[in-house]
Amino acid sequence: MYDKIISDNDCNSALKVQDAIEQPNQVNKDFFKQYSKKRRLEVNDYVDGILNKDRTILSKAITLVESSLYKHQEMAQQIIERCLPYAGKSIRLGITGVPGVGKSTTIDVLGKSLTNTGHKVAVLAIDPSSERSKGSILGDKTRMEELSTDPNAFIRPSPSAGSLGGVARKTREIIILCEAAGFDVVIVETVGVGQSETVAHSMVDFFLLLQLANAGDELQGIKRGIMEMADAISINKAEGENKQKAEIAAGQYRNALHLFPISESGWTPIVFTCSAYSKEGIDTIWETVNNYVILTKANGYFYTKRNQQNLKILSETIDSHLKEKFYTHPTVKQRILEIRQDILDNKISAYVAAQSLIDEYFNNIEKKNK
Numbered sequence: 001m002y003d004k005i006i007s008d009n010d011c012n013s014a015l016k017v018q019d020a021i022e023q024p025n026q027v028n029k030d031f032f033k034q035y036s037k038k039r040r041l042e043v044n045d046y047v048d049g050i051l052n053k054d055r056t057i058l059s060k061a062i063t064l065v066e067s068s069l070y071k072h073q074e075m076a077q078q079i080i081e082r083c084l085p086y087a088g089k090s091i092r093l094g095i096t097g098v099p100g101v102g103k104s105t106t107i108d109v110l111g112k113s114l115t116n117t118g119h120k121v122a123v124l125a126i127d128p129s130s131e132r133s134k135g136s137i138l139g140d141k142t143r144m145e146e147l148s149t150d151p152n153a154f155i156r157p158s159p160s161a162g163s164l165g166g167v168a169r170k171t172r173e174i175i176i177l178c179e180a181a182g183f184d185v186v187i188v189e190t191v192g193v194g195q196s197e198t199v200a201h202s203m204v205d206f207f208l209l210l211q212l213a214n215a216g217d218e219l220q221g222i223k224r225g226i227m228e229m230a231d232a233i234s235i236n237k238a239e240g241e242n243k244q245k246a247e248i249a250a251g252q253y254r255n256a257l258h259l260f261p262i263s264e265s266g267w268t269p270i271v272f273t274c275s276a277y278s279k280e281g282i283d284t285i286w287e288t289v290n291n292y293v294i295l296t297k298a299n300g301y302f303y304t305k306r307n308q309q310n311l312k313i314l315s316e317t318i319d320s321h322l323k324e325k326f327y328t329h330p331t332v333k334q335r336i337l338e339i340r341q342d343i344l345d346n347k348i349s350a351y352v353a354a355q356s357l358i359d360e361y362f363n364n365i366e367k368k369n370k
Contacts, residue, residue, distance in 0.1 A: 043075060047082045050181050055154060058181050062156060065170045065177070080173050083180035088306070090122075090179045091293060094200045096190045096226070097210030102236045103189050105276040106210060108144040110285055114185055115152040122183035123147065123155045124171055126190055154183060172203050172313055201229045202312055205302065206289045210236045213249040227253075228260055231269055232288050238273035238281065246273040265301040267292055331364050332357055 041049075041060065049057025064076040097103050104125065111121045123144065147153045156174065175186050190200045201207050209230035227233065233253050238246030253271045263269070270288050274281030296302035326332055335357060342348045348356075 043078045043082065046075075046079045050079070050083060050177060051086060053182050055181075058154070058177060059156070061177055062158075062174050065173050066158065076173070080176055083176055087176040087179035090175075090184045090186045091206070091289065092175060092186045092188065092204040093289060094188045094190065094204035094207045095210065096200055096207070097236070098212070099191070101210045101212055102276050103210055104144055106234075106236060106274070106282070106285075107187055107189055108147045109276045109279055109282050111144070111147040111153055111185075111187065112150060113282055114286065115147075115150050119152070119185050120183045121147070121150075121153045121185045121187065122178035122181075123153065123187045123189065124174055124178070125155060125157045126171065126188070154178065154181075172309075175203065198229065202309055205296075205305070206231050206292050208285065208289075209233045211249070211253070212237060213242060213245040227256065231265075231267060231292055232285070233257075233269065233271045234281070234285065235271070235273045237275060237277070239275040239278045243273070243275075265292075265296050265305070266299050267295055326358075326361055329361055329364070332361050335360060 041057070046057055046061045046064075050061060061076070061079055064072045064079070067073065067076070095103055095107060107123055107125075111123060114121050125144075144155055148155055158171070158174070171188060175188075178186050188200055188204055207229055209226060209232070211233055213235055233250075235246040235250045235253070250271045250273050257269050257271065260269075272281055272284050272288075274284060276282065293302065296305070327336075339348070339353045339357060343350055343353055
């Protein structure tokens with residue numbers, strides 16, 4: 001009987017199986033057609049896009065600069081060389097301070113103030129690198145709410161990738177691209193780990209140190225190196241009950257700065273208070289930067305400092321290339337694995353092993369050139 005019902009596959013049967021609806025293909029063929037037809041950007045495309053203030057092209061060019069692939073680096077250097085004549089016309093401002101001092105918030109308010117007065121602001125926010133993903137972990141762009149939506153601002157968070165002083169190795173090259181794209185104020189925000197911030201100082205015109213009141217470091221000798229580099233010190237979060245404490249801290253820093261030798265720039269570092277929350281003292285930051293630029297351009301130090309920075313880039317680039325050539329050499333790559341084990345087994349000292357690898361590297365080069 002059941003066989004009779006099952007075989008009865010007419011339209012009146014309750015057991016009639018309806019035809020399945022044909023499911024659409026999960027892969028969009030039109031997308032792949034469009035994607036495959038998309039032309040790869042050449043050096044001319046990147047340069048034209050940057051000079052025409054195309055942010056998408058600028059972002060892609062910066063990605064090339066940050067890439068470790070040889071073909072990307074080769075193209076990036078050509079782009080930078082072509083953009084170089086259009087760069088150098090901005091004011092480069094470095095901002096540092098311990099984590100939590102309010103660097104990102106201060107930049108957000110300061111940047112918005114600058115764009116409202118006709119400036120174009122680029123912010124290179126250097127994030128610490130994740131040990132796992134090697135990417136940024138702080139997300140500075142998400143903490144600059146107003147500036148991130150401003151059409152006259154460009155924010156580029158970059159992982160520090162283990163660079164000394166918390167500043168990305170490629171930041172100097174990115175500054176050139178941003179300047180060529182028409183940004184007349186470039187702000188470099190460092191991680192602020194308090195170690196070797198000289199890296200940031202070596203690429204900016206003006207160096208601002210943000211501090212907190214009652215942080216216990218007003219007269220601490222360990223901060224002397226950073227304070228000597230600072231062109232201005234701002235005691236941040238000077239609002240409400242904290243305002244009086246900030247003024248006291250500012251006085252202590254002024255007294256401490258009197259102990260330092262006079263800067264070769266002829267500029268006397270200024271200490272003031274500010275609050276990104278109430279926006280008090282934010283205008284003082286830019287006013288101080290302008291006064292510094294006027295003074296140093298008049299006495300020639302502004303241009304001397306930039307020339308010194310370029311010479312430093314030369315030596316650092318040579319060091320970087322030599323290191324890369326050394327570690328990617330086939331002989332070194334093989335020998336370094338063997339010699340590491342010898343070090344772990346205490347068969348050879350690390351110093352002797354290093355010298356052995358260097359000698360072997362140069363011997364191979366000499367043999368190749370003969």
